[in-house]
Amino acid sequence: MTDPLALDPVLPVRERSERPWNLDLPHDERFAHFEAHVTAGGKIEATDWMPDEYRTAVLRFVEMHANSELMGVLPEREWIMRAPTLRRKLALTAKVQDEVGHAQLLYRVAEDLGKPREAMLEDLLAGKTKFHNVFHYPTRSWGDIGIIAWLVDAAAIVAQQALRDSSYAPYARTMQKICWEESVHIMHGRDVVVTLVSGTASQRALVQEALDRWWGPLMQMHGPRSDRSKDRDLHWRIKAKTSEELRQEFLTIYVPRIRELGLLIPDPDLRFDETAGEWRYTEPDWDELRSVVTGHGPKSQDRLEFRRLNRDETRWVRDTILAAPAVAA
Amino acid sequence: MTLSKVPSAAREAAAKLDAPRRDALAELLLTMADDEFVGGFMDSEWTGIAPILEEDVAMSSIAQDELGHAKALYELLAEVLDDGRDADAIAYDREPEAYRHARLLDLPRGDWADTIARRFLYELADEARLASIGTGYGPLADLVAKLRREERYHRMHVVAWVERLANGGRIARGRLEAALAVAAAVAPTVFTRLDGEPELLRAGILSRPLAAADAAWRVDLTRILVPLELALPPTIEHGPEGRAGHSDAFRWLWREFTSVRRSEVGAAW
Amino acid sequence: MTDQPPADRALEGGPAGTLEPYEVFRQEKEGGPMIHGGNVLAPDAVLAVHYAREMFGRRNESTRLWVVRRADVHVLDDPDLLDPPLDRSFKKPGGYVMRDKLAAARGKAGTSKPGARAAAHDTTGRRTGGEA
Numbered sequence: 015m016t017d018p019l020a021l022d023p024v025l026p027v028r029e030r031s032e033r034p035w036n037l038d039l040p041h042d043e044r045f046a047h048f049e050a051h052v053t054a055g056g057k058i059e060a061t062d063w064m065p066d067e068y069r070t071a072v073l074r075f076v077e078m079h080a081n082s083e084l085m086g087v088l089p090e091r092e093w094i095m096r097a098p099t100l101r102r103k104l105a106l107t108a109k110v111q112d113e114v115g116h117a118q119l120l121y122r123v124a125e126d127l128g129k130p131r132e133a134m135l136e137d138l139l140a141g142k143t144k145f146h147n148v149f150h151y152p153t154r155s156w157g158d159i160g161i162i163a164w165l166v167d168a169a170a171i172v173a174q175q176a177l178r179d180s181s182y183a184p185y186a187r188t189m190q191k192i193c194w195e196e197s198v199h200i201m202h203g204r205d206v207v208v209t210l211v212s213g214t215a216s217q218r219a220l221v222q223e224a225l226d227r228w229w230g231p232l233m234q235m236h237g238p239r240s241d242r243s244k245d246r247d248l249h250w251r252i253k254a255k256t257s258e259e260l261r262q263e264f265l266t267i268y269v270p271r272i273r274e275l276g277l278l279i280p281d282p283d284l285r286f287d288e289t290a291g292e293w294r295y296t297e298p299d300w301d302e303l304r305s306v307v308t309g310h311g312p313k314s315q316d317r318l319e320f321r322r323l324n325r326d327e328t329r330w331v332r333d334t335i336l337a338a339p340a341v342a343a
Numbered sequence: 344m345t346l347s348k349v350p351s352a353a354r355e356a357a358a359k360l361d362a363p364r365r366d367a368l369a370e371l372l373l374t375m376a377d378d379e380f381v382g383g384f385m386d387s388e389w390t391g392i393a394p395i396l397e398e399d400v401a402m403s404s405i406a407q408d409e410l411g412h413a414k415a416l417y418e419l420l421a422e423v424l425d426d427g428r429d430a431d432a433i434a435y436d437r438e439p440e441a442y443r444h445a446r447l448l449d450l451p452r453g454d455w456a457d458t459i460a461r462r463f464l465y466e467l468a469d470e471a472r473l474a475s476i477g478t479g480y481g482p483l484a485d486l487v488a489k490l491r492r493e494e495r496y497h498r499m500h501v502v503a504w505v506e507r508l509a510n511g512g513r514i515a516r517g518r519l520e521a522a523l524a525v526a527a528a529v530a531p532t533v534f535t536r537l538d539g540e541p542e543l544l545r546a547g548i549l550s551r552p553l554a555a556a557d558a559a560w561r562v563d564l565t566r567i568l569v570p571l572e573l574a575l576p577p578t579i580e581h582g583p584e585g586r587a588g589h590s591d592a593f594r595w596l597w598r599e600f601t602s603v604r605r606s607e608v609g610a611a612w
Numbered sequence: 613m614t615d616q617p618p619a620d621r622a623l624e625g626g627p628a629g630t631l632e633p634y635e636v637f638r639q640e641k642e643g644g645p646m647i648h649g650g651n652v653l654a655p656d657a658v659l660a661v662h663y664a665r666e667m668f669g670r671r672n673e674s675t676r677l678w679v680v681r682r683a684d685v686h687v688l689d690d691p692d693l694l695d696p697p698l699d700r701s702f703k704k705p706g707g708y709v710m711r712d713k714l715a716a717a718r719g720k721a722g723t724s725k726p727g728a729r730a731a732a733h734d735t736t737g738r739r740t741g742g743e744a
Contacts, residue, residue, distance in 0.1 A: 100414040111390055
C-alpha cells in the first residue's frame with residue numbers, strides 16, 4: 015500500500031481542499047470557510063477543526079440539554095414507586111430510564127467537545143450551569159405524571175425535532191435517536207391522561223388540576239421571543255427555530271388535543287388569530303422563568319441537594335471501578 | 344376489573360387440575376411472582392440515581408425484566424385461580440401480610456453493595472428454582488423457558504459486579520462482605536418449603552424438591568465465591584416464616600406502591 | 613492529533629483513571645451493515661458490552677453489536693486522500709457512457725435493442741454518466 019504521506023506533496027498547499035479543517039490555512043481564512051460551510055447547511059464532526067466560538071456555543075447548548083435530561087429524571091422518578099398498575103409501572107420506569115439514557119448520549123456528545131462528564135456534573139451541582147425550567151417544579155399527583163409525559167415531553171419534542179438538522183452532526187444523530195424514543199413517552203402520557211379523564215370525577219379533577227399548575231411553566235419553556243438575526247445558535251445552525259416558532263408549533267398541535275378531552279386551558283386570552291396566522295396568549299411570566307432557571311424554583315435546591323447526596327453516596331463505587339479494572343476481560 | 348372469558352391454553356390446562364393440585368400450583372406461582380415483584384420494585388428505585396449513567400440504564404432494564412416476569416407470572420396465576428381478579432388486582436390489592444415473597448426480598452435497597460449482594464444471591468437462587476420447574480403444567484414450563492433466557496443477562500451483570508467489588512480494594516470489598524453477610528443469612532428463604540410441595544412433585548410441576556434446588560444453588564455459589572475468598576451462606580432451616588412476617592422496609596414499600604391505587608379503589612388507571 | 617500522520621490518527625481516549633469511551637456499531641437485521649450507533653463510557657470491555665446492549669439494544673433494535681475501544685479506532689478523513697480532485701470516473705460505472713455509441717453499433721450491425729430481460733450488470737444504456 016502506498017504510504018499516505020507520500021501523496022502529500024502532490025498538490026500545492028493552496029490547491030488542497032478548502033474545507034475549513036485544512037490546517038495549512040491561516041485562522042481567519044479557516045474561520046471564513048467554516049462559517050460558509052456551516053451556514054450553507056454543512057455538517058461538522060467531533061474530530062473536525064472548529065473555531066472556539068462554535069465549540070463553546072455547541073458545548074453550552076448540549077450541556078444544558080444533558081443537564082435537563084438528568085434533572086428531568088427526578089420529578090417522575092418519585093412516582094415510579096406509586097404507579098398504580100404493572101403496565102404503568104413498567105412504562106414509567108422505562109421512560110425515566112430513557113431520560114437517563116438521553117443524559118448519557120448528550121453528555122457523551124458534550125464530552126467529545128472537550129469537557130469531561132465529571133466537570134459537567136460538578137458545575138451542574140454547584141449551580142453554575144442550568145437545566146430546563148419545568149424540572150424545577152414539584153410533582154404532586156399521578157395527574158402530573160400524565161401531564162408531564164404528554165405535554166412537557168411534547169413541548170420538548172417540538173424543540174428536539176428541530177435539532178435533528180443541527181450543524182453539529184453528532185448532536186443531530188443523537189437527536190434522531192432521542193426523538194424516536196420520546197415519541198413513545200408522549201403516547202404513554204397521553205394514554206395516562208385519556209384514562210384519567212375517562213375515569214371518576216376525582217381522577218378527572220387530578221388531570222385538570224395538574225394542567226392548571228403546568229400550563230405556566232409550559233408556556234415559558236421555550237423561552238422569550240428573540241431576535242433571529244442576533245441569535246448565535248441560529249447563526250451557527252446549532253438549532254433551527256426561534257423560541258416563538260417552537261411555542262406556536264406546540265400550541266398548534268396540542269391546544270386542540272387538550273380541548274378534545276374537555277380539559278380547560280387556564281388562559282382566557284388564548285386563541286388563534288386567523289388573520290395573523292398565529293396564536294395569541296397571555297404573556298408568560300418571564301420573571302418567573304428567569305428566577306426558576308437560576309435556581310430559585312420551588313424544587314430547584316431540593317433536587318440539586320438530592321443529586322449531591324446521591325453522588326456522594328455512590329462515589330465509592332466509581333472510585334472502585336476506576337481504580338481496579340482488575341477482572342480479566 | 345374482571346377477566347374476559349376467552350379460552351386460553353393456561354385456563355384450559357388449569358381446569359383439568361383437581362383442587363389440591365390447583366392450590367399447590369397457585370401457591371408456587373404466587374411465591375415466584377411476589378419475589379420478582381418486590382425485588383423488581385427495590386431495584387427500580389435505582390433508576391435515575393445509580394453510580395454511573397450507563398449502569399443506571401442497565402440496572403433499570405433488569406428491574407423492568409423482573410417486573411415483566413412478575414407480570415407474566417401473575418397473569419398465569421390469574422388464569423389458574425380464575426376468580427375474576429386480573430394480574431394487577433393480585434399484585435396490588437392485598438394487605439402487606441398476604442405477600443409471600445421470601446425474606447431475602449424484604450431487605451431495603453441499601454447502598455450499591457447491598458443491592459449487588461441481594462441481587463447476586465437472589466439471581467442464582469432464582470436460577471436454581473427455575474431449573475426445578477418440571478413439565479407437569481405446560482404453560483408454566485413454557486413461560487420458564489422464556490424467563491431463563493432473560494435471566495442469563497442478569498447473571499452475567501451481577502457476577503461482573505460481585506467480582507469488581509470483591510477485587511476492588513479494601514473499601515469496596517468491606518462493603519460487599521458486610522452486605523453479603525446480612526443478605527446470606529436470609530437468602531435460603533427463597534427455598535422455603537411450600538405447603539403444596541409434595542403435590543407439585545407428584546404432578547411433575549416441580550421436578551425436584553426446593554431443598555434440592557437449595558443444594559444446587561450452594562454448588563453454584565461455591566464456584567463463584569470460593570475463588571473470590573468470600574463466605575458461603577450459612578445453612579439455615581427456615582420454616583413457613585421464611586415467607587411471612589415482613590419487614591418495615593416492605594411495609595413502607597407497600598404503602599408507597601399502593602397509594603395511588605388506594606386513592607380511588609376499583610378505578611381504571 | 614494534528615501532529616500524527618493523517619492516515620493513522622487514532623481517536624482520543626480518556627485520560628488514565630477515568631471511564632473510557634467505547635464506540636458501538638450496530639446491525640439492525642441479519643445481513644445488514646454494521647452502522648455506527650454512538651458510544652458509551654465504561655471501565656473495561658466487559659461492562660462496555662453490557663452498556664452497549666443497554667444504550668443501543670434495549671428496544672430490540674439491534675441484532676448484533678460491535679464494541680470497540682475508541683483508542684483502537686484509526687481515522688482517515690483527509691479529503692486529499694478520500695476525495696482527490698483529479699478525474700477518477702474510470703473507477704465508477706457512471707464513468708462509462710455509451711448510449712450513442714451503442715446505437716451506432718446497432719445501426720452498423722443491423723440489430724435492434726435487446727429486451728429488458730437482458731439488462732443486468734451494467735447501465736450502459738444510460739444517457740448521462742452519473743455525477744459529472
